[in-house]
Amino acid sequence: MESNPLLLGTLVTPLAGAIVTLxxxxxxxxxxxxxxxxxxxxxxxxVALLVQVHDLGVQxxxxxxxxxxxxxxxxxxxxxxxxxxxxxxxxxGGLLYTFHCQDRCMTYPAFMPLFLLMEVGLVGAMLTGDxxxxxxxxxxxxxxxxxxxxxxxxxxxxxxxxxxxLISSMGTLFLLLGIxxxxxxxxxxNMAEIAQTLLTGERPxxxxxxxxxxxxxxxxxxxxxxxxxxxxxxxxxxxxxxxxMLSSIVVKVGVxxxxxxxxxxxxxxxxxxxxxxxxxxxxxxxxxxxxxxxTYNVKRMLAYSTFAQIGFILVGIGWGGxxxxxxxxxxxxxxxxxxxxxxLLMGVLASYxxxxxxxxxxxxxxxxxxxxxxxxxxLLGGLSLSGVPPLNGFVSKLTLIQGGVxxxxxxxxxxxxxxxxxxxxxMVRAWQNIFQRQPTIGAVETKEAxxxxxxxxxxxxxxxxxxxxxxxxxxxxxxxxxxxxxDPNIYISGVKLYGNGT
Amino acid sequence: xxxxxxGMLFGIGVFQLLRRDLIKAAIGFSILFSAVNLFFVAVGxxxxxxxxxxxxxxxxxxxxxxxxxxxxxxxIVVSFGSFSLVLGFVNIISRRYDTVDSNDIxxxxx
Numbered sequence: 001m002e003s004n005p006l007l008l009g010t011l012v013t014p015l016a017g018a019i020v021t022l023x024x025x026x027x028x029x030x031x032x033x034x035x036x037x038x039x040x041x042x043x044x045x046x047v048a049l050l051v052q053v054h055d056l057g058v059q060x061x062x063x064x065x066x067x068x069x070x071x072x073x074x075x076x077x078x079x080x081x082x083x084x085x086x087x088x089x090x091x092x093g094g095l096l097y098t099f100h101c102q103d104r105c106m107t108y109p110a111f112m113p114l115f116l117l118m119e120v121g122l123v124g125a126m127l128t129g130d131x132x133x134x135x136x137x138x139x140x141x142x143x144x145x146x147x148x149x150x151x152x153x154x155x156x157x158x159x160x161x162x163x164x165x166l167i168s169s170m171g172t173l174f175l176l177l178g179i180x181x182x183x184x185x186x187x188x189x190n191m192a193e194i195a196q197t198l199l200t201g202e203r204p205x206x207x208x209x210x211x212x213x214x215x216x217x218x219x220x221x222x223x224x225x226x227x228x229x230x231x232x233x234x235x236x237x238x239x240x241x242x243x244x245m246l247s248s249i250v251v252k253v254g255v256x257x258x259x260x261x262x263x264x265x266x267x268x269x270x271x272x273x274x275x276x277x278x279x280x281x282x283x284x285x286x287x288x289x290x291x292x293x294x295t296y297n298v299k300r301m302l303a304y305s306t307f308a309q310i311g312f313i314l315v316g317i318g319w320g321g322x323x324x325x326x327x328x329x330x331x332x333x334x335x336x337x338x339x340x341x342x343x344l345l346m347g348v349l350a351s352y353x354x355x356x357x358x359x360x361x362x363x364x365x366x367x368x369x370x371x372x373x374x375x376x377x378x379l380l381g382g383l384s385l386s387g388v389p390p391l392n393g394f395v396s397k398l399t400l401i402q403g404g405v406x407x408x409x410x411x412x413x414x415x416x417x418x419x420x421x422x423x424x425x426x427m428v429r430a431w432q433n434i435f436q437r438q439p440t441i442g443a444v445e446t447k448e449a450x451x452x453x454x455x456x457x458x459x460x461x462x463x464x465x466x467x468x469x470x471x472x473x474x475x476x477x478x479x480x481x482x483x484x485x486x487d488p489n490i491y492i493s494g495v496k497l498y499g500n501g502t
Numbered sequence: 503x504x505x506x507x508x509g510m511l512f513g514i515g516v517f518q519l520l521r522r523d524l525i526k527a528a529i530g531f532s533i534l535f536s537a538v539n540l541f542f543v544a545v546g547x548x549x550x551x552x553x554x555x556x557x558x559x560x561x562x563x564x565x566x567x568x569x570x571x572x573x574x575x576x577x578i579v580v581s582f583g584s585f586s587l588v589l590g591f592v593n594i595i596s597r598r599y600d601t602v603d604s605n606d607i608x609x610x611x612x
Contacts, residue, residue: 132573132576135577135580136576136580139580139584142584143583143584143587146587147587150591150594155609156609158591158594158595158598159595159607159609161591162524162588162591162592162595165584165587165588165591166519166527166531166588169531169535169584169588170519170534173534173535173538176538176542176577177538177541180538180541180542180545183542183545183570184545189573
């Protein structure tokens with residue numbers, strides 16, 4: 001059994017970092033340095049993994065050297081490696097932001113360990129080849145993010161956290177029920193083995209039911225209509241770096257699960273599931289964009305905007321052709337960068353106000369007193385989100401629309417382009433209100449110093465690079481990924497199941 | 503038998519979870535997890551329900567599935583962890599808001 005240690009490295013580095021930071025609870029500065037260091041090491045591992053998967057095909061790590069399907073196996077195929085790379089990259093931005101952050105919750109000794117545990121959960125969910133382990137990692141991620149929101153400086157964080165944990169636990173319950181049904185029918189938890197059995201065309205009665213249960217659980221994780229109502233509260237009240245991570249990469253776990261579901265496990269049911277996905281995506285786009293136009297808080301506006309952007313990704317998956325899925329994955333990848341950068345920028349904005357608020361009523365016009373770089377970065381991020389060239393939002397919109405033209409679904413295309421204009425409207429309106437207008441009477445007083453702009457600046461730079469220099473390589477990488485996804489046999493044979501002619 | 507018990511537990515759990523009282527909701531949450539765990543056990547218990555490795559089973563009969571029981575242990579730990587987290591949240595909320603009625607805990611509404 002060949003095992004690739006890079007997989008374990010990507011997963012275990014943040015876990016080790018969490019333990020070490022927990023032991024170093026007295027020194028806050030040391031905790032943060034170690035957290036950033038582990039984030040960087042995990043990033044290096046994930047880059048190496050991405051390169052290896054690209055060159056050599058699917059990489060596996062059999063835990064305890066037990067051959068899959070009997071033991072738990074970590075699998076990095078091109079999709080998993082790409083998403084793990086996205087997670088570790090964005091995570092560096094979040095960890096860097098904690099360095100000069102003045103929030104009180106950052107000084108709690110448990111903050112950095114929980115942050116790193118969230119990364120373990122995210123990376124683990126994307127690299128595991130075993131359904132039950134997927135459940136465990138997702139639950140780890142949920143518990144870590146819920147605890148982080150509960151200790152937020154925002155006094156309503158606790159309320160949002162309680163709301164989310166009750167709802168998301170219902171989601172994980174359905175995930176568990178779906179997994180149990182799959183186990184009851186196939187006697188295995190290994191995704192490759194289940195996919196292999198499903199490919200033979202065997203359809204026990206519980207299989208479609210479990211497909212539906214898994215789909216619901218993943219939709220809930222991505223906050224898609226009708227499971228969306230917890231999302232704006234939860235993403236608004238979380239501490240700044242956490243809300244940036246929640247809105248950019250945590251919602252992508254659900255997207256990842258859905259792509260796995262329709263391309264690997266339930267390929268035959270995929271057309272039915274996809275029809276559902278595009279309908280839900282369109283509802284999400286319309287509702288999210290309109291709600292973002294009318295809301296009272298900048299962070300909340302971005303949370304609603306995430307809701308709309310996930311809708312774009314789902315419509316892409318729902319179209320279902322190779323081009324459309326390429327568009328969806330490129331969109332997911334770029335959106336992670338833009339949204340995390342924007343939320344960090346709004347966090348910086350809030351940190352400059354005395355009562356730490358981001359309500360439009362309070363922050364209108366205060367931009368004149370803030371560093372001018374903040375305003376320009378927010379404008380760049382907003383233009384990128386609405387898909388203006390040469391930023392990366394344009395690349396993702398373009399690939400998605402190409403996929404739509406390929407499918408000939410004109411009605412949904414019109415809605416997508418229209419919603420792009422809505423995005424431009426709410427982002428520009430927010431920017432004008434904050435940075436262009438004269439301060440209103442209700443505006444709050446500003447402080448001399450706020451959080452550092454380094455992390456969001458780096459992320460916006462990444463957006464610019466992804467929109468220009470790296471646009472072509474990214475699309476090529478994703479196209480290669482999608483051509484792998486078209487044939488589930490690549491994943492199945494990559495896992496090298498015991499007794500499968502090996 | 504199993505199906506009946508699971509169905510009842512699931513029904514009670516969902517009913518409790520939807521109550522306005524947050525403590526009752528938390529307990530409903532725990533009941534729901536027990537229902538799913540029981541479903542898992544039922545999946546692994548084949549005819550006769552012999553314990554694996556220890557029972558003297560006549561040839562040709564199946565023992566229960568040992569893997570399930572390992573999975574259940576993990577699932578129980580996970581559910582216990584999240585249950586205690588929920589109870590902790592409810593505890594702090596009850597002190598901060600002086601109530602556990604979810605209708606009165608609505609500061610997020612604007």
